[in-house]
Amino acid sequence: MTSSPTFTDQQDATEGRSLGSQYQPFAGPHMTDPHPFFERLRREEPVTYSPMLDMWLVSRYDDISGVLKDPARFSNRDMLGSGTHLTDEAREVLARGFDTRHVLLGMDPPEHTRLRRLTNRGFTSKRIASMAPFIRDRTETLVDAFVADGRADLVQQLAYPLPVHVILGVMGVPHEDVWKIKRWSADWQQLAFEQVPPEQQVEMANGVLEFQQYCVRLIEDRRENPQDDLTSYLVAVEADGEALTLHELVMAIGASMLSAGHESTTALLANTWKLALEHGAWEQLREDRSLVLPFLEESTRFDSVSHAMIRTAREDVEVGGVPIPAGSRLLLLYAAGSRDESLCPHAATLDPRRDPAPRHLTFGRGTHFCLGAPLMRLQYEITTNALLDRLPDLRLVPDQDHGIWQSLVLRQMRHLHVTWTPAG
Structure with missing residues (x-):
């Protein structure tokens, strides 16, 4: 033996x-x-x-x-500190803000249990379902912009802009801030999960600091002017008489919602459409819409972007x-x-x-099962059906460079070039 x-x-x-x-x-x-x-x-x-x-x-x-x-033997504590080896200068910048590791993704029970319970109460199925009209409207607007062209980059023109607008709508953040938040969240994600060259780290660390300061201003505004959005809910929510601290709010709103809440959805949408086109499933989905959601689950199993x-x-x-x-x-x-x-x-x-x-495994297991999975599925269902309706003979541009890039935890495409026969 x-x-x-x-x-x-x-x-x-x-x-x-x-x-x-x-x-x-x-x-x-x-x-x-x-x-x-x-x-x-x-x-x-x-x-x-x-x-x-x-x-x-x-x-x-x-x-x-x-x-x-088995969280008793395997901790999440290093989840947000596993990518870049930070320079002293970058650490000094980040030290002026909130500890970026103090976020749901990097917590263990019982701390995680408390914070997850509070956020779960705001991320209800009713709130998610209420976003469907907005998602449909935004999807139609984005598709309208290219449907007559006969060709598009579905990442840059749909999968990239849609999820960030959706999560901004959920959080009640002004849509004119979309590209600032995209840039800041990219800074946060890259420092956490990629190998950023030393000469770029200080600029990205400053981006993280600006993002946190933006979240503080948003929180202060919702304390004074509560609205019907998830940010207002998180600012006001209590469990057993205990509310979220400012640090917890910044991490929940910035890192967990505004940042993680759209990057993975962009990756999932693009990759699922690519697989459907590569494997000859587009016509099958168009003819049998009952397969649209099962295809999402199977494609994310087959090639997980998480x-x-x-x-x-x-x-x-x-x-x-x-x-x-x-x-x-x-x-x-x-x-x-x-x-x-x-x-x-x-x-x-x-x-x-x-x-x-x-x-x-795409959405995780146990206590850290993805909080945004239902919203991700809803966006996929609406956008995919819209594409099937309006671009029925969609085809991949052959021999293209998808611009694939990967962090430790997420694999994405920068481009998905497609063609179709324009109507009329």
């Missing part, structure tokens, strides 16, 4: 032999199409160490689910039979786990008629 590998064995294996030492998430084939590599990981080294990231890669569905369901999430081991643990020392960070590869054959047969095949639909 062979013994489990020790931590030293795993470190030794990284010197040219470990698959973890080969993982390059920010460039090359692991960014443009990571799935062949992920298949090797699941088969050969399902839990392996990446020296470049200083993280343990976890690629099998059951192992990822087990970590997500690429990964991060956890930290609170104690010495084993994952997939591999010993992980206390304090180690784990990169839970959602995109790999959702194609695991243990989740569904023929997992490398895109099939929207799967019954029952597999429980993919």
